[in-house]
Amino acid sequence: MEIIPGLPNEISRECFLRVPWTSHYKLISVCKTWGNIVRSPLFYKNRKKCGASQELIILKVRVGIRFPIIIYDPLKRSFQTLPPLPFGFQYIKFAHCVSVNHKLVVMGFLDKQQLAYKLIFVYDFCSGTWKRGADLPDSRCLFGCSVDSAKELIYIAGGCDKNDEILFTAAVYNVEEDMWEYLPPLIWGDNACHSAFVDNKLYVMKRHINGGSVQCYDPNTRIWRDMSNVNAFANHNFRFGFMHPPLPAFGRLLCFCGGNVIEFDYVEHQFHLVGTHCPRFLTVEGMTMWRGQIVICGRITGGDIAFYLFEPLRVGEHGQVGKEESWTLFSVWNSIEIGDLANCCGTWTL
Structure with missing residues (x-):
């Protein structure tokens, strides 16, 4: 049985892998055969292998007493709210x-x-x-x-x-x-x-x-x-405080704590200061990896939600400072449109 009439099944499956994630539910609703293809445990793994997958950011926002889960596509600056x-x-x-x-x-x-x-x-x-x-x-x-x-x-x-x-x-x-x-x-x-x-x-x-x-x-x-x-901290004076969930990044373990970004060196068993607080942030709500880059998000003046690409300080031997840190703003959301940011929960590859 042909998956798509007039096309070899191998080509049809390749076409399915390249359908945008926002339309997958439409494929499922067409017929049982199409639904079985998309529901296969290998479908999203194969999308990733062929380079068709999209890396999305998972957010929780506050709207009144509710905390809907938002899936954010940074490339298209669009979002989708999951069902309650x-x-x-x-x-x-x-x-x-x-x-x-x-x-x-x-x-x-x-x-x-x-x-x-x-x-x-x-x-x-x-x-x-x-x-x-x-x-x-x-x-x-x-x-x-x-x-x-x-x-x-x-x-x-x-x-x-x-x-x-x-x-x-x-x-x-x-x-x-x-x-x-x-x-x-x-x-x-x-x-x-x-x-x-x-x-x-x-x-x-x-x-x-x-x-x-x-x-x-x-x-x-x-x-x-x-x-x-x-x-013992290997470099700089460090201000202790509440820590956000740690983030594995480039073979390092990064945390946002005490208004700064710190690195836990799990080989040397030491903490390093690798970034100071971005001056525009009022509060930081999380950090994640997206397309091989570190993204830190939080609220800025006016209550809007900002996403920054963060390049951490490079720390060499004996805590010596190498490459300086950098912050690059790449997206701002109006909090009225989606709600008040509560948490950044990580990424989802679909």
């Missing part, structure tokens, strides 16, 4: 939104009484619908959450339960199989953690840096290692 979460869940300011292949996973809900939920919702871009995922192993919030993109696994660590008790547990979620597996317990817990998966290892940090506490998990050996000697 099931069961009326609207307060997702502190929830994690992470992408794995063509799916977006949301977890870590708090209600208005600050009680944690075990619920997980998974958005399938192919079908354009939400579904319930396997519940978190335990009720928790304010935990570290990061993705092993190569194996399509989501790691969670630390945080606190619905009684505000610190958790020492960690787990890994297989999105395709919809299954959880506990990891060995953490060395130390914290009621507000961040994490990042980089260089085939999971790093867990305290959300408020007050000494540089970091621990590292190796999935191959299933062993945690305390990296408590990161208290």
